[in-house]
Amino acid sequence: MxxxxxxxxxxxxxxxxxxxxxxxxxxxxxxxxxxxxxxxxxxxxxxxxxxxxxxxHPEVVNAAINQIQTLIHGGHNVVYYESYISLAEKLVELTGNNTMVYFSNSGAEANEGSVKLAKYVSERPAVISFMGSFHGRTIGTISLTASSSAYRKNYEGLLPSIYFAAYPYCFRCPFKQKQGACGMECLEQFDNIFTHLIDPYKVAAIIMEPVAGEGGYIVPPVDFVQGLSKICDKYGICLIFDEIQTGFGRTGKMFAYKHYGIQPDIMSCAKGIASGFPLSAVIGKEEIMRQWPAGAHGGTFGGNPVACAASLATIKLLEEKxxxxxxxxxxxxxxxxxxxxxxxxxxxxxxxxxxxxxxxxxxxxxxxxxxxxxxxxxxxxxxxxxxxxxxxxxxxxxxxxxxxxxxxxxxxxxxxxxxxxxxxx
Structure with a gap:
């Protein structure tokens, strides 16, 4: 048998x-x-x-087949090609026409790239993540992950200067407050972090899922997200949104950040970006991305022509209906x-x-x-x-x-x- x-x-x-x-x-x-x-x-x-x-989806399949017939791999650090440039242009358009895009392959790569960008530009050592978060399986991204100790077991020591804040989980408030009647202690915790753990001017980035994925599909209050953005602006901290699971129509908007009336400084995308073809992206505000010089980051397969073509078809379908x-x-x-x-x-x-x-x-x-x-x-x-x-x-x-x-x-x-x-x- x-x-x-x-x-x-x-x-x-x-x-x-x-x-x-x-x-x-x-x-x-x-x-x-x-x-x-x-x-x-x-x-x-x-x-x-x-x-x-x-x-x-037939339109994604056809886009991929058509691209396969002309160019399967060019190497984005060797040549330029149409699907790569067209997709970057489309993502810039979708994120306010004030951004630039770097393509890689996986969500973990995009999160690593986002943190590298924030560290490089700020010349600061520390990153703040959230309890319950999941950002990937590489050494760098499990250092940022706090949804399960199993992901970190036997991999210590990890990336240094990582600190964790409590995610605003209103159903199980970590500060024991009642939903809708709290004093936003989830924002006040940053005063304690900056007083007792790390000077805010040594923090390169705060990385956050705009809806916690692995942590429990938790939607944070709008006031929290807007308040966090103001804290980042006050201290010159890059706000990174991990939109790997929330991006590309998943939350009823192209990107989840649009629910909160703010724009993150840097955003990581993957998963739904290309309907199953390996592709991810770091999308950052232009003034930040232009400070990331040649050779500061790279990779061989990022922005594969077929994956980019599939992504363009995916986005078209999402926008249409x-x-x-x-x-x-x-x-x-x-x-x-x-x-x-x-x-x-x-x-x-x-x-x-x-x-x-x-x-x-x-x-x-x-x-x-x-x-x-x-x-x-x-x-x-x-x-x-x-x-x-x-x-x-x-x-x-x-x-x-x-x-x-x-x-x-x-x-x-x-x-x-x-x-x-x-x-x-």
Whole structure:
């Protein structure tokens, strides 16, 4: 009897990269994946927020094929080519026409590049990140990550001069305040950090996810984000937004920073940028980027011609109608989840922007209930729905449907979820 993909993988692939399922897939189309056994799965993971316009969108596929037929690799540190320049121009247009763009391959690379840029330009040593954050798996980016000690285990010592602030997690306020009736202690903490830990004029950057991803799909208050921007301006600190998961229509806007009425100094992008082709970007304000001289950063495969062509096609689809659909379907999804919250006491919180939505499950004492999440996700997978968890205790079910999702598909997913909750409480 022949082995399936999972069984074959155990012989040749190390366990380092954990996987959420044991499903072997042979095809993807729209909101669905098809397994080697012929089973159809509704995919509300979207490759972890990568396939934002659905699996194998025909316009993205055609753009990639057309580019493959003319140039597969040129080397952006050797020559210039059209898809690279056109995509940079488009991203500058989308971010206010006051930016410049550097392309690399992965989200971790983009975050490393963003921090390198801030350090180079400021000539300052320190970076402040947030508890619960996730910024990547390289030595530099796990130094900035604080969502799980497992990511850092056995890799100490890490990048020096990294400090951590509490993320504004209103459902579980780290300062024990009531939502909507607090004194913004989450902003006041920076006075303490600057007094007791690091002089603000030694801080190169504060890096923040505008919606916490791995940390639990947490949406910070607008007042906090605007206040943080003012703190950065006061001390000449670069504000870096990690938009790797939040970018490219995921939150109902092209970039999540647009929800907050501010513009970060530097922004890292990846995941949904090219519908699955490896590509990432550091987007920084022009006055900062022009201080980054030749040779200060680089790479071989960044800005691959095919990936850039796929990105241009992806952005076109998002602009034409799919961001609007993300807003409409995101609101529909959240309203349906709020209905489930009224039905089940184990649902502690529903939160999110656009189609980046989290459902936090709790026990009878309102503590994080990761065990229940695991059981429910197992049920959903068995019934043909792929969902992922997040949060430090894996207590949050995250919904990452593609921006092409329909009401019928959302209804299909929530019927399975409803049954999964009912059967496991």
């Amino acid at each position: 022949s082995m399936n993909m999972y069984e074959r993988a155990q012989k040749v692939i190390p366990p380092a990269a954990g996987r959420a399922t044991q499903i072997g897939v042979v095809r993807g189309e729209g909101s669905y994946l098809y397994s080697e056994e012929g089973k159809k799965y509704l995919d509300f993971a979207s490759g972890v927020a990568v396939c934002n316009v659905g699996h194998n 799919l961001i609007d659909n993300a807003v409409e379907m995101g609101n529909y999804l959240k309203n349906r989840l709020f209905e489930l919250k009224e039905k089940y006491a184990v649902i502690g919180d529903v939160r999110g922007l656009g189609l980046m939505v989290g459902l936090e499950l709790v026990d009878e004492n309102k503590n994080p209930n990761g065990n229940l999440v695991k059981k429910i996700l197992g049920h959903c997978q068995q019934k043909g729905l792929i969902l992922l968890s997040c949060g430090t205790y894996k207590q949050v079910i995250r919904f990452i449907a593609p921006t092409t999702v329909t009401r019928t598909e959302i209804d299909e997913a929530l019927a399975i979820l409803d049954e999964g909750i009912s059967n496991n409480i």
